[in-house]
Amino acid sequence: MPWKDGTGPPWLQGKFKGCGYRLTVPRQAILDVLNSTTEHLSAEDTYLKVHKVHPAIGLTTVYRTLELLVQTGMVFKFDFGDGRARYELSEGPKGIGHHHHLVCTGCGRIIDYTDFIDEEVELLKRTEKGLSKKYNFKITNHMIQFHGLCEKCQ
Amino acid sequence: MPWKDGTGPPWLQGKFKGCGYRLTVPRQAILDVLNSTTEHLSAEDTYLKVHKVHPAIGLTTVYRTLELLVQTGMVFKFDFGDGRARYELSEGPKGIGHHHHLVCTGCGRIIDYTDFIDEEVELLKRTEKGLSKKYNFKITNHMIQFHGLCEKCQ
DNA sequence: TTAATAATGATAATCATTATCAATAAGAAA
């Protein structure tokens, strides 16, 4: 979402302040959890992990913070079809970079992949440019998922 | 989902029977509604439209039927971020063919697009082949969304 | 400090989706 001071899209930490938000203990803790996992955590997953270190932090705050992180572009929110939203740091030191997902419709397993990204990126750029022009749409992000059956499930 | 008699992936109508399911009045009515709109209907949207012609058909049946249609591949289920699932005939006489979506994060507007699909299709094929091999994943479908701000919202 | 305001967390409320289960409808058998 819009950065209140007009700065670019920063990542993590003090970047919060660039939007006029406070980087509080709960927010820091939630960022830490997201930054130290490769899983696709639900709000409750996140809450449980945060809870181990900071038992006082509530589920409501986790929901609120995740939403804030999504709005500021620091976190991506996904729906993999299991009835709860899943969150993932959009970028970070320990995190995997930009990637797409394979979703097993059998067991729900998610595979991050970055293969073929080069070709994809090139095409996506062209596509985004064309779409932006034709539909006068300001594209800020894209989402690609492949659905199918994983090794075990097929 | 799997076709009980081993036939290919058919569309609409009597195709139901190929799976051992009955093409009942409610199911027919729901298919008719989906087949006569270009909107991305939620379960309740669908119910309301069905209700005008068949007031006896209940919301539960709409949910069940939509899920069945999704499982049999006749309908795609989407999450555009507004808290309810959206459904669209995967293919049909009056429907638009395979396409992807532009999602406005401002007002929720959805734009179907088929532009650049040729290039996309080619790349997707290659990508799917590569991913299938590398991860031993049987890919059955893909989902692409571009998120951003529409004309009005930017 | 103190004042002004942003953030938090316990709780209750929403609301889309599912589970139940008795009543019906549809297809097969007689």
Place this chain on the structure above:
DNA sequence: TTTCTTATTGATAATGATTATCATTATTAA
């Protein structure tokens, strides 16, 4: 047809993820 067997339906209640409230607490600026 008539009967039998089973799939389907719909009213209702239950579930469960997410949000709204609101009094309390933490943070920042004066």
